[in-house]
Amino acid sequence: MRLNRRNALRLGALASAAPAGLAASPAGAAPAAPDSWAVRPFGLGEVALDDSIFTAKRDRMLAYAKGYAADLGESGGPDRMLYNFRAAAGLPNADGVEPPGSWDDANGYLRGHYSGHFLSMLAQAWAGTGDRVYKRKLDHLVAGLGECRDAFAAAAAVATPRVEGRNGTAVxxxxxxxxxxxxxxxxxxxxxxxxxxxxxxxxxxxxxxxxxxxxxxxxxxxxxxxxxxxxxxxxxxxxxxxxxxxxxxxxxxxxxxxxxxxxxxxxxxxxxxxxxxxxxxxxxxxxxxxxxxxxxxxxxxxxxxxxxxxxxxxxxxxxxxxxxxxxxxxxxxxxxxxxxxxxxxxxxxxxxxxxxxxxxxxxxxxxxxxxxxxxxxxxxxxxxxxxxxGPGDGNRHSGFVAAYPETQFVRLEEFATYGGNAGIWAPYYTTHKIMAGLLDAHRLAGSTAALDLASGLGDWIHSRLSKLPRERLDRMWSIYIAGEYGGMNESLANLARARPDRPEYLETARLFDNTALLQATVAGTDLLDGKHANQHIPQFTGYLRMHEQGAGEDYRTAAANFFDMVVPHRLYAHGGTGVGEIFRRRGVIAGSLWQYPNDPNHAETCCVYNLLKLARNLFFHTGDPKYMEYYERALYNQILGSRRDEDSTEDPEVTYFAPVRPGRWREFGNTGTCCGGTGMENHTKYQDSVYFASAADDALLVNLYLPSTVNWSARGVAIEQTTDYPFEGASRLKIRARRRTAFALKLRVPSWAEEFAVNVNGRDQKLTAAPGTYVTIDRTWRGGDTVDVAMPLRLHTEAALDDPGIESVYCGPTLLAIKHEAVGDDLATGLVDLAVGEDLSAFEPTGEPLEFKADGYTFAPFHLGNGEPYHLYWRRR
Known part of the structure; x- marks a missing residue:
C-alpha cells in the first residue's frame, strides 16, 4: 500500500528511505518519558496512517473539525465554542454565532466542556496532519479564551458597586x-x-x-x-x-x-x-x-x-x-x-x-x-x-476561566447534590476538559499562550481547594455527578510536568484524591458495583500520572488494581463496560443484559475512551501484553464502531452508548454531550498506540497491525507497515534506513492467533509465539529489510463470564454482530439460539468483508457504523 498525500506531506518524502526526511515537527513529537516507564509512545506527528477503515473514520472527523460552522467564516467553529465563555465573561458574541447546543447550550449545565474537547481535537488534527487550518482554529480558540480570562479578572477586580439607595447609598x-x-x-x-x-x-x-x-x-x-x-x-x-x-x-x-x-x-x-x-x-x-x-x-x-x-x-x-x-x-x-x-x-x-x-x-x-x-x-x-x-472581595483569582461563573464551584463546596433543583452537574469535570484541551494545545501545537492559561487555571484551583478541609473534599468527590471531576488530577500532574518550577500543582492534584475508593482499591477491595463508571475511571489515570511525578507507589497500585477490577470482570464483548453509565456486579455479563429494565443501554463510549487511556499508560510501566490485548479489542470494535459511516460537518456523528441488549441499536450524533466530546478525540488519534519504543530506544514494539509508517528518529529509522488487517491476517514491515542499526523488533501475538509466523527477508524465523505475548527479533537491520507476519484469521467464540452457553463470536480481532431486531425481552426469550458445532463450520462467508451466515442469521462486523438493530450475544445449542 502506498502513502496517501496527507501522510506524505506530514512525514516527508520516503522514497529515498532517508530518516532525515521523516523528522517530525517538535509539536508532533512525544515528550520525554517519565523515569518509571519501560516503554514510551511516539508523537502523533511521528506516525502516519495509510488508507484503511481507520483513516476513513478519521477523515470524516477531520472534515467535521475543518467544516464545522464554516458558513460563519474560517473561525466560525471556534467562535461557537467561545460563545458561552464570552457570555459568562460579559464579552459580546458576533451576530449569527450560537453555542454548540445540548449540554453546551447557553443554559447547559456542562457548558464549556465541549470546547475543551474541540481544543484537543484540533491539536491532534494539527499534530497528525500538518494542515494549518487546524492550527489557525486552535490559535483563535486559545486567544479567545485568553480574552475571556482577562475579562473575568477585570470584573473580579471591581468592587461590588454602591448605588443610589432609599436613604443614601445601597448595595x-x-x-x-x-x-x-x-x-x-x-x-x-x-x-x-x-x-x-x-x-x-x-x-x-x-x-x-x-x-x-x-x-x-x-x-x-x-x-x-x-x-x-x-x-x-x-x-x-x-x-x-x-x-x-x-x-x-x-x-x-x-x-x-x-x-x-x-x-x-x-x-x-x-x-x-x-x-x-x-x-x-x-x-x-x-x-x-x-x-x-x-x-x-x-x-x-x-x-x-x-x-x-x-x-x-x-x-x-x-x-x-x-x-x-x-x-x-x-x-x-x-x-x-x-x-x-x-x-x-x-x-x-x-x-x-x-x-x-x-x-x-x-x-x-x-x-x-x-x-x-x-x-x-x-x-x-x-x-x-x-x-x-462578590467582585472585589479579594477571593477571586485572576486565572479563572470558564463558561459559567464561580458560583457553580461555590455550590459544590457547599455540598450541592445532583438532581431536583440543585442546578449543578460537574463543574470540575468541565474545568478538566478545558485544561486538558489547553495542555494538548501546548504539547501538540507548541502554544505557550495555552500553557499560560492552563497555569492560571491551576493557580485558581489551588486557591480554592487548598483552603478546604480533607473531609469536605472527600464529601465533594463522592457526590454523584456533581462531584465528578473527570481527570482533573491527571491534568494537574501533566501541568506539574510541564511546569517543573511549580511543584504545588502536584499537591493540588492530591486534593482530588477520592480517599475512600482510592484506599479500598489500593487494598484490592472491589467497591465498584453501583458507582458511576465514567466518574471514576479517569481518576485512576490521574493517579498513575501523579505516581509518575513522584506522588507515591500507592497511586500506581490503585490504577493497576482498578483496571483488573474492570477487565475482564465487567467487560462486554466489544470492550465496553457498564449498564448505562453505572458499573454493575463483578462477573455478571449475561445477567446484566436485561437485569435493569429501565436502562436498556450499556457501555457508555466515554468509559472506553478512558479505559483505553488507562490501559495504554499502565502498559508504559509494565509492558504487560494484557493491556494491549484490551486496547485492540476496544479500539477495533467499540471505538471504531462508534463513528457513523456518513459524512457530517454539523455533528460529530458518534455514539453515547454501544448497547449490548439483544436487538438494540446505536444512535449517532451527540453534539455537546460528554461522549460527543471524547468521540471527537477518539477518531483523530488512532496512531497513538500502533508503535512504542523501549525507554532505552533499543527496541520497537509493534502493538497494532495498521497500515502506517513510524519515524523512529532516535535510531535513524523509519518502519513502514503494509496490511489489510483486520480483513486479512498478515502484515509486512519494511525498514527504511541509511545505515545499519541494531535493535529488537517486538511483534504482538494476538490472543486469538493460534498460528503466528514471521519471515525476515524471505527466511522463516524459528520463534516461540504464544498467543497474548510479544515475539522478539533482535538483529542488525539495514534499509530494505522486510518482515512478513502471518497470523491467519480464525473464527472463535467467547462465553459470558456468568453463563458458558451465552457467547459472542469474532473473526480475528473483529466482533461479529447478528443483524436482527429484538426477539424477546428477557434472558430466557430474548437471545437468538444458534445451532453451531464446536468447529464453527456452520459459519459460512457471504462474500462481503468479514460477513458470515450461520443457522439462517447474518453476522457482520460491529465496526460498521450504522443504526441497525443487532445482537452481540447469542445462545449456542
Whole structure:
C-alpha cells in the first residue's frame, strides 16, 4: 500500500528511505518519558496512517473539525465554542454565532466542556496532519479564551458597586445564579439566644421579564421561587428566613422558621406579590408566639409561630441575599438593598411604621454608606460588620476561566447534590476538559499562550481547594455527578510536568484524591458495583500520572488494581463496560443484559475512551501484553464502531452508548454531550498506540497491525507497515534506513492467533509465539529489510463470564454482530439460539468483508457504523 498525500506531506518524502526526511515537527513529537516507564509512545506527528477503515473514520472527523460552522467564516467553529465563555465573561458574541447546543447550550449545565474537547481535537488534527487550518482554529480558540480570562479578572477586580439607595447609598446584588452571586455574610451568632427579633430592610427588586418566570435561569431571577432576603441559622434544617416568593401556588413573600427542615416550617405568608423596580420596606417581627410580616409598614401576614431564634442553636450561617444550603438555582437575591436592621425584640406596629422614616438596629445596623469594598460596617455599637461576597472581595483569582461563573464551584463546596433543583452537574469535570484541551494545545501545537492559561487555571484551583478541609473534599468527590471531576488530577500532574518550577500543582492534584475508593482499591477491595463508571475511571489515570511525578507507589497500585477490577470482570464483548453509565456486579455479563429494565443501554463510549487511556499508560510501566490485548479489542470494535459511516460537518456523528441488549441499536450524533466530546478525540488519534519504543530506544514494539509508517528518529529509522488487517491476517514491515542499526523488533501475538509466523527477508524465523505475548527479533537491520507476519484469521467464540452457553463470536480481532431486531425481552426469550458445532463450520462467508451466515442469521462486523438493530450475544445449542 502506498502513502496517501496527507501522510506524505506530514512525514516527508520516503522514497529515498532517508530518516532525515521523516523528522517530525517538535509539536508532533512525544515528550520525554517519565523515569518509571519501560516503554514510551511516539508523537502523533511521528506516525502516519495509510488508507484503511481507520483513516476513513478519521477523515470524516477531520472534515467535521475543518467544516464545522464554516458558513460563519474560517473561525466560525471556534467562535461557537467561545460563545458561552464570552457570555459568562460579559464579552459580546458576533451576530449569527450560537453555542454548540445540548449540554453546551447557553443554559447547559456542562457548558464549556465541549470546547475543551474541540481544543484537543484540533491539536491532534494539527499534530497528525500538518494542515494549518487546524492550527489557525486552535490559535483563535486559545486567544479567545485568553480574552475571556482577562475579562473575568477585570470584573473580579471591581468592587461590588454602591448605588443610589432609599436613604443614601445601597448595595446592589445582581441575583443571577449564573452571575457574580453577590450576597452578604453576617457574623456567626448574630441572633443566638434571642427570644424575640425584628428584621427590617428596604429592597428594590430588579425588573424581570415576567414571561420567563418561573424559569430559574432568568437573568436576573429575583422573583423566582425561594429567593431569600435574609436567612439566619445553623443550616437548612434549623433556620429562619424571608423569601420574596414562596412557591407557584403562593407567589408572595413568606417568613418561616424551622428546626426540622422544610416539612416542619412555621410560616406566615402574604397575599400579594412584591413589585419590581421600586423601593419596598419589609419587616418581620417574631415574639410572644406570633410572627408578623409587614410590607411598607402595613401588616401583610400574621399568625401563630412558637419557635424563636433561641431554638435554632448556634447560628453559623447568617446571610443577606442568599439562602442556606441546599437551595435551588434561585439562591441569590436580585435587588438593591438599603438600611438592613436587626433588633433584639418584637417591635410593635407603631414602631414598625416609624422604621420607614428612621431605623437603628440594636443587634446590627447596615446602612451601606461606606466605600465599596468587601466590608460593610455595622452602624450599631456591636461592630458586627458584614462581609460582602462578590467582585472585589479579594477571593477571586485572576486565572479563572470558564463558561459559567464561580458560583457553580461555590455550590459544590457547599455540598450541592445532583438532581431536583440543585442546578449543578460537574463543574470540575468541565474545568478538566478545558485544561486538558489547553495542555494538548501546548504539547501538540507548541502554544505557550495555552500553557499560560492552563497555569492560571491551576493557580485558581489551588486557591480554592487548598483552603478546604480533607473531609469536605472527600464529601465533594463522592457526590454523584456533581462531584465528578473527570481527570482533573491527571491534568494537574501533566501541568506539574510541564511546569517543573511549580511543584504545588502536584499537591493540588492530591486534593482530588477520592480517599475512600482510592484506599479500598489500593487494598484490592472491589467497591465498584453501583458507582458511576465514567466518574471514576479517569481518576485512576490521574493517579498513575501523579505516581509518575513522584506522588507515591500507592497511586500506581490503585490504577493497576482498578483496571483488573474492570477487565475482564465487567467487560462486554466489544470492550465496553457498564449498564448505562453505572458499573454493575463483578462477573455478571449475561445477567446484566436485561437485569435493569429501565436502562436498556450499556457501555457508555466515554468509559472506553478512558479505559483505553488507562490501559495504554499502565502498559508504559509494565509492558504487560494484557493491556494491549484490551486496547485492540476496544479500539477495533467499540471505538471504531462508534463513528457513523456518513459524512457530517454539523455533528460529530458518534455514539453515547454501544448497547449490548439483544436487538438494540446505536444512535449517532451527540453534539455537546460528554461522549460527543471524547468521540471527537477518539477518531483523530488512532496512531497513538500502533508503535512504542523501549525507554532505552533499543527496541520497537509493534502493538497494532495498521497500515502506517513510524519515524523512529532516535535510531535513524523509519518502519513502514503494509496490511489489510483486520480483513486479512498478515502484515509486512519494511525498514527504511541509511545505515545499519541494531535493535529488537517486538511483534504482538494476538490472543486469538493460534498460528503466528514471521519471515525476515524471505527466511522463516524459528520463534516461540504464544498467543497474548510479544515475539522478539533482535538483529542488525539495514534499509530494505522486510518482515512478513502471518497470523491467519480464525473464527472463535467467547462465553459470558456468568453463563458458558451465552457467547459472542469474532473473526480475528473483529466482533461479529447478528443483524436482527429484538426477539424477546428477557434472558430466557430474548437471545437468538444458534445451532453451531464446536468447529464453527456452520459459519459460512457471504462474500462481503468479514460477513458470515450461520443457522439462517447474518453476522457482520460491529465496526460498521450504522443504526441497525443487532445482537452481540447469542445462545449456542
Amino acid at each position: 446592589r446584588l445582581t441575583g443571577s445564579p449564573l452571575g457574580n452571586a453577590e450576597h452578604l455574610k453576617l457574623p456567626a451568632g448574630l441572633v443566638d439566644g434571642l427570644a424575640a427579633v425584628t428584621v427590617a430592610t428596604w429592597i428594590k427588586l430588579a425588573p424581570v421579564d415576567q414571561s420567563r418566570l418561573p424559569d430559574p435561569w432568568a437573568d436576573p431571577a429575583p422573583l423566582a421561587n425561594g429567593v431569600k432576603v435574609f436567612d439566619f441559622g445553623a443550616d437548612a434544617n434549623a433556620h429562619m428566613y424571608l423569601t420574596i416568593r414562596a412557591d407557584n401556588a403562593n407567589p408572595f413573600p413568606r417568613f418561616a422558621i424551622t428546626t426540622g427542615g422544610a416539612a416542619a416550617e412555621q410560616r406566615v405568608t402574604a397575599t400579594a406579590p412584591l413589585p419590581a423596580g421600586e423601593w419596598v420596606h419589609l419587616t418581620v417581627t417574631l415574639g410572644g408566639g406570633t410572627a408578623v410580616l409587614y410590607v411598607n409598614g402595613t401588616a401583610a401576614a400574621s399568625g401563630p409561630v412558637s419557635l424563636t431564634p433561641a431554638d435554632l442553636g448556634a447560628g453559623v450561617a447568617n446571610w443577606i441575599g442568599r439562602g442556606q444550603f441546599p437551595q435551588g438555582l434561585t439562591q441569590y437575591l436580585g435587588a438593591d438593598v438599603d438600611e438592613f436592621h436587626v433588633y433584639g425584640s418584637a417591635l410593635t406596629a407603631e414602631q414598625v411604621a416609624a422604621l420607614l422614616q428612621t431605623a437603628n438596629g440594636d443587634v446590627a445596623a447596615y446602612r451601606f454608606d461606606d466605600e465599596p469594598g468587601p466590608v460593610c460596617a455595622d452602624a450599631s455599637e456591636n461592630a458586627r460588620h458584614a462581609e460582602l461576597i
